[in-house]
Amino acid sequence: MPTAAEMLQADFGSLPDVARQHAVEHPEKPALVVDDRSLTWSDFDAYLDRIAASLQRSGVAVGEAVSVCAGTSLDYAALYIAVLRAGAATAPIAPSVTDEQMAAMIADSGSRLVFLDADTAATLGSRKADLSAQVIALDDSDIGVAWKDWLAAEGERPAPVKIFPDGPFNIIYSSGTTGIPKGIVHSNLMRWRQVSMGGRGNFSEAVTLNSTPLYSNTTLVSFLPTIAQGGTAVLMRKFDARKYLELAERVHATHTMLVPVQYKRIMADPEFDRFDLSAFRFKTCTSAPFAADLKREILQRWPGKLVEYYGLTEGGCSFMLIADEFPDKLHTVGQPLPGHEAKLIDDEGREVAPGKAGEIVGRSGTMMTGYLGREDKTREMYWHDAEGGLWYRQGDVGRFDEDGFLVLTDRKKDMIISGGFNIFPSDIEAVARQCPGVEDVSVVGVASESWGETPVAFAVGSARAEEIRAFTNERVGKTQRLADVVMVDELPRSAIGKVLKRELKDGYRGPAA
Structure with missing residues (x-):
């Protein structure tokens, strides 16, 4: 029998099979920790068997999907891996969606089982009665069959199944504030390539602290390699900066994945420097713009490497910035990962000249199978080069500097077109943030009779709206000038820290000349 390390060297393998081998090689090592519950690798492997046997029963x-919409828990984390042992695919759904979206995504996945908790069942409300899937109560509440009653007895094992490279590993539903999110299908082979080597992280002896939810691909970027390589995954049910620091010190965390807003809140804790974070070796960030000055502060005050990843859940080309090795490139998102390629194209699909900005397209060995049941939307992702090669449109605009590092300019879909001019909100935001008293800001385009669209800023801080507007408009081009500034207590964000610009835009009621 090959060792786990040897299994991970193969071109393809099964994550649950590797997990079983970890149970053989270090049975008493902690595999999974959530609050006061934990499982050793031996217990984890046995628990996976019980869940997989229950799924088959x-x-x-x-190849089928199993839906889960619940808060983070040890049972949720184990279920995610056990679904794979049964040969199926996990379809995690964000608890923050609407009742309509939740019901539609469960139906879209084709799941015959859906795992909920009391909170998510309450969100689903009366639509729960319309589900064709059987409801299992992950928290043993009375919203369905209790987990403890559904779970197979100790010692039960599932029937062996063959895992195919092109079979589905998971279905990740894209974020969105309107309509029904698209189901991004990742194959077993795609995930194997991502987790078997784990990049530069070396998760085999990791104590990985995750505080983002399990439905998010952000979390899986570090959770799955930790499981694959036999480390210890520590999960927080809900993020809180002070509790994160306390937990990191207590468990001697070595690895973590955080989104920028979490880093910002942690670094702003007035007692940050009193916590012992010396065990940290590898900190990563993804999912939202990561300010250069924040990266610089983390490098100065928080031990261990800092790596930023940029890419799509759909796959294509992913970029990596090793911040401590390239301190003069903190304004970039780095260079393509090994085996990944990227190009920049204009609105007509032609490659742009060197140094010019363009839409990012990429390709690699880690690209989604497609959007579930949405061939039309999948095709919209495609760009073909002169040789017919397939690339994915990343949806972002950027330019390469003289060393091949990517500087992001903006989201293509967030671009404001005012009077025929393309306006990048990030350019205006960068200026507005320099205004004294501005803590955070987001710029969106709102409808204008005169210009089609015009920029409006939503700001957080002690400065007055008119001060921010005057400060910004004195320093930007004529077409970039803000028509209005709205002060808010905080910017609406998703669970992984992305500003929900659609909510800002839809909620705007001010005048726009």
Whole structure:
């Protein structure tokens, strides 16, 4: 029998099979920790068997999806891996969606089982009665069959299944504030390539602290390599900066994945420097713009490497910035990962000249199978080069500097077109943030009879709206001038820290000349 390390060197393998081998090689090592519950690798492997056997007993077949919409828990984390052992694919759904979206995504996944908790069942409300899937109460509440009653007895094992490279590993539903999110299908092979080597992280002896939710691909970037390589995954149910620091010190965390707003809140804790974070070796960040000055502060005050990843959940080209090795490139998102390629194209699909900005397209060995049941939307992702090669549109605009590091300019879909001019909100935001008293700001385009669209800023801080508007408009071009500034207590963000610009835009009621 090959060792776990040897298994991970193969071109393809099964994550649950590697997990079983970790249980053989270090049975008493902690595998999973959530609050006061923990599982050793031996217990984790046995628990996966019980869950997988239960899934098969419930009729879940190879290649099917199993939906879960719940808060972070040890059972949720184990279920994610056990679904794979049963040969199926996990379809995690964000608890923050609307009742309509939740019901639609469960139906879209084709799941015959859906795992909920009391809170998510309350969100689903009366639509729960319309579900064709059987509801399992992950928290043993009375919203469905209790987890403890559904779970197979100790010692039960599932029937062996064959895992195919092109079979589905998971279905990640894209974020969105309107409509029904698209289901991004990742294959077993795509995930294997991502987790078997784990990049530069070396998760085999890791104590990985995750505080983002399990439905997010952000979390999986560090959770899955930790499981694959036999480390210890420590999960927080809900992020709080002070509790994060306390937990990191207590468990001697070595690895973490955080989004920029979490880093910002942690670094702003007035007692940050009293915590012992010396065990940290590898900190990562993704999902939202990561300010250069924040990266610089983390490098100065927080031990261990700092790595920023930029890419799409759909795959394509991913970029990596090793911040401590390239301190003069903190304004960039780095260079393409090994085996990844990127180009920049204009609105007509032609490659742009060196040094010019353009839409990012990329390709690699880690690209999604497609959007579930949405061939039209999948095709919209495609760009083909002169040789017919397939690339994915990243949806972002950027330019390469003289050393091949990517500088992001903006989201293509967030671009404001005012009077025929393309305006990048990030350019205006960068100026507005320099105004004294501005803590955070987001710029969106709102409808204008005169210009089609015009920029409006939503700001957080002690400065007055008119001060921010005057400060910014004195320093930007004529077409970039703000028509209005709205002061808010905080910017609406998703669970992984992305500003929900659609909510700002839809909620705007001010005048726009």
